[in-house]
Amino acid sequence: MRIESSDAKRLAIYFFYDKNGVVDKYVPYFLDDLKKNVSDIYIVCNGKLNDKGREILKTYGECHVRENKGFDVWAYKSALEHYGRQQLVQYDEIILLNNTIMGPVYPFSETFAKMDGQDLDFWGLTEYFKIPYDPFGYSPYGYLPDHIQSHWIACRRTLVESKDFWEYWENMPEIENYEQAVGKHESIFTKTFADKGFKWGVSVDMEDLRKYSGYPLMMCPQRLISERRCPIFKKRSFFHLHADYLNNTTGEAASMLFEYLRDETDYDVDFIWETLLRNYHLYDIVKNLNLTYVLPTNQCDKEKLAVQTGRMKIALVMHIYFEDLLESSYRYVSSMPEETDVYITTDTETKKKAIEKVFSPLPCRKLEIRVIENRGRDVSSLLVGVKDVIMQYDLVCFVHDKKSAQISPEAVGASFAYKCFENTLSNRTYVTNVINTFAENPRLGLLAPPVPNHSTFFTTVGFEWGPNFKVTKQLAEKIGLTVPMSKKVPPIAPLGTMFWFRPCAMERLYAQDWNYQDFPKEPNKIDGTLLHAIERIYPFVVQEAGYYAAYGMTDKFAAIEYNNLYYYVRGYNQVSVKFGIGPFYNQMLERIDDILGHQGSFKRVIKYRLKQDLKRIIPEKIYLRCKKIWKKMRKSQNYNSVRVKGEE
Template sequence: MLIETQNAKRLAIYFFYDRRGVVDGYVPYFLNDLKKNVSEIMIVCNGKLDIAGKEKLEQYGKVLVRENKGFDVWAYKTALETYGWDKLEEFDEVIMLNNTIMGPVYELSETFEKMDQKDLDFWGLTEYFKIKGDPFGYSPYGYLPDHIQSHWIACRRPLVSSKEFHDYWENMSMIEDYAQAVGKHESIFTKTFADMGYKWGVSVEMEDLRNYSGYPLMMCPKKLIKERRCPIFKKRSFFHMESDFLKNTTGEQTSELFDYLRYETNYDVNMIWDTLLPNYHQFDLVKNMNLVYILPTNQYNRELLEEQTKENKVALVMHLFFEDLLEESYHYVASMPQNSDIYLTTDTEKKKEAIEKVFAKLPCNKLEVRVIQNRGRDVSSLLVGVKDVIMQYDIVCFAHDKKTAQVKPGTMGASFAYKCFENTLSNKMYVANVINTFVNNPRMGILSPPEPNHGAFYPTIGFEWGPNFDITRKLARELGIRVPMNAVAPPVAPLGTMFWFRPKALKPLFDKDWDYKDFPPEPNKIDGTLLHAVERVYPFAAQQAGYYPAIGMTDKFAAIEYNNLRFYLRDFNNIVVNQGIGPYHDDMICAVNQVLVQRGSIKAALKFRMKQKLRRILPEKLYKKCAKKWKRMRGFETEE
């Protein structure tokens, strides 16, 4: 069936879900364009919807709020039943789409005009290519066939008015989970009706990518948008499982997508941040968007720095406790721009005099040394000691002198301090580039050095929370922080308590009326205290305020970090792969975990060896088992 674009009568059934019941800006933006191309829009919301959100959606059509059951499949079924077949058959086209897609990057009229010229019974925007085997266990075909992705399926009158279409929806069983949503609907809808003789297609030409990627919209979205004028992209691109990305790419796909949208299109990427930050874990966002900034230590733009520090008030807050480290501390403080303000805190008048003597020659706009109580260490220096002035500034660096005397040999602790300082206040050129990075990335709220991973600190990667998750979550709730936080996904936190930040990004922390007595008296135990909760809550405070956390490194230290991590990974691979485990990272993790859990049992060892052989024959089944467990542990939402 061909459609006459100018006179087409179209119904769009738009499925909406948000765990908070909030309608973020990307939804009205999308519906504004969609409304220009359809006759009616019906919006079906699963779960809750706040008053402001309902008012926004009602500008585009009738809004139906239903219980959060059946995923998008039963939302579509409910909408179809609400209209009734007689009414639905009056439309030339009925489009079922959902808010798992964002855009449009190009006006949707372009897509409609293109597809109206094609003699089809149903069509979509993008295609998912055939998968051997059935990872979800519901396919009547024993595999997942080529299919239109269910975020947009447009059905024309011949299909909508058919008995087959009516039967398909009337006999649709309840969808209990994401696996059923894919296995019982999305992956079989296309083949079901194609086998009956109905013609289908997609607007984005993809056939030549069949051997390039089974899921082009996820694995190479920039290619589809830039080269094939795909009008949409997946929200999931920004929080999808890293293991799946790294099976298919080197991890560039999402940051390439974001940069293209930001610099090469008119799409406002703030709409992406506005929906990601309240809803998804920061660790996934930082990994998928590669929010790690490697900055030069040997070049900067002096004129640009002067301009930026005139427009943005910059300060350093540093707590100094060890008199024997004053000269070393001066070296790092001297990296700040000359027109910045410097606040140094210490715990005695005697130390204050020593500090003023050493720092008397420091070139800066303002130098102030404050005596604070010796309770709360460096944390109270920031949250209490300078609270009266901190919100006057746009960009602030926070640091403290550091010995880490609890680990031996001393070089181990000294290297931890080196890692913190070098990636915070390495030299004037690095600091200038940090400031420039904040100016150029207005949604970045906190920039931290990478976590320690040498010597006794090696297990920090994988155990970033330590014994501090419960106390951090408790503190977050007290501060009104509601962004996602779980014990499996680590915080993107400054685990040396040195970092750069925007004071307004840490407003949830500064809004609390902190007092020295809130912190444990000295000496206190190393871990599990409020001090370590604050250290880990910093990035969540920024996320709550609408800013993202990021990692910052000097160009010199990035080389050190790369070689260290490569050494660790190479050792792991040498052992595991030589035992016949692999080749994929998640296969290795699942297999090693099985061995460790079941070790000591001959029966378990034999069972493991058999599974390793079967894995080479039936890789999807083992992958399915491990992937489902990983997703469940990570707390991913069941969203397409």
């Protein structure tokens, strides 16, 4: 069937879901353009919809809120039943689409104009290529065939009026999870009707990408948009599984997509930030968008800085406790521009006098040294010691002198301090680039040095929460945070508590009106306290305010970080491959986890490995005989008297 008339009658059935019932700005932007190309829009929403969201959606057509059951598949099914066959066949085309896609980057009129003249019974925007096996276990074919992705399937009258179409939906079982949604609907819809003689196609030409990727819309979305005028992109691009990205790419897909949208199109990328920061783990966003800023220490745009410092009020807050670190502290603070207001806190009048002596030559707009209570350490310095002035500033750098007294040798702690300071206040050029980075990225709310990973800090990577998740979660509930937080997902936190931030992004934390009595008395524990919870709550507070946290480092330290991580991964790979584990990263992890989990303890892991080695180096019969002897020995608990028939 071809659609020849520009007056074609179309119905769009738009599925909407948001866990909080909020309609973000990308939705009306999408529907504004869609409305120009269809006769009617019917919106079906699973779960809840707040009053503001309902009012927005009602402007586009009838809006039905139903129980959050059956995913998008049963939402479509309910909408089709709502209209009924007799009414639906009055339309030339029924479009089933959902809010997992964003756009349009190009007007949908282009897509309809391209597809109208094609003799098809149903069509979509993009295609997912065949997987020769069934990863979910629900496909009746035993594999996933080529199929139109279900975020947009347009069904023409020739299909909708058929008995086959209605039987398909009448026999659709209830969908209980994502895997079933793919296995029982998305991946089989196309083949089901193609096998019955119905013709199909997609608007984005992508057959030549079959060997490049089975999922081009996820693995090379920028190419589809820039080279093939694909009008949409997946919201999931920015929080997709890291392992899947790295099994197929080097991890560039989402950041390339974002940069292209921002720099080469009229699409407002703030729509992306709004929905991402409200709904998804910041760790996933940071990873997929590669939000680590590597900034030069030897070149900067000073003219740009002059502009920034003219319109941004900047402060530095530093807590000083160790008098023997005064000289190094002064050197780092000297990296701030002369227009900076500097606040230094300490715990005694004696130390204040020593600080005044060292810091008196500091070129700055204002220098104020405050004596605070010795309770809460650097955390209370920031949240109590300067709370009366902090909201006056657009941008603040917070640092403190640092010793890790619990760690030996002292070089380990000193290197941690070096990592924090160098990637916060390396030199004036680096600081200039940090300030410019905040100015150029209005959603950037916090910039922290990378996580420590040397010596005893090595296991910090992978265990960023330590024993602090519960106390952080309690604090999050106390201050009313709603952004996602999971023990399985690490915080993008300034471990070491040195960072740059926008005070407006921290307003919720300051609204608690902290005082020194809120913090534990000295001596303090080295982990698991309120201080460590606050250290980890910063990025969530920033995210709640609609900003993101990110990592920043100097170009010189990036070389150190890369070489260290390369060394770690190289050693990990050598051991893994030696014992036949691999080759893909996620396969290695699954195999190691399986071995460790199966054995239950490190001692049993070693025993398991020895058994595997014995199997390879001795004959099977001898191995089984040894195993039999071992079992008898364990059963008798008398190793000297064990005998097996036929053995001496």
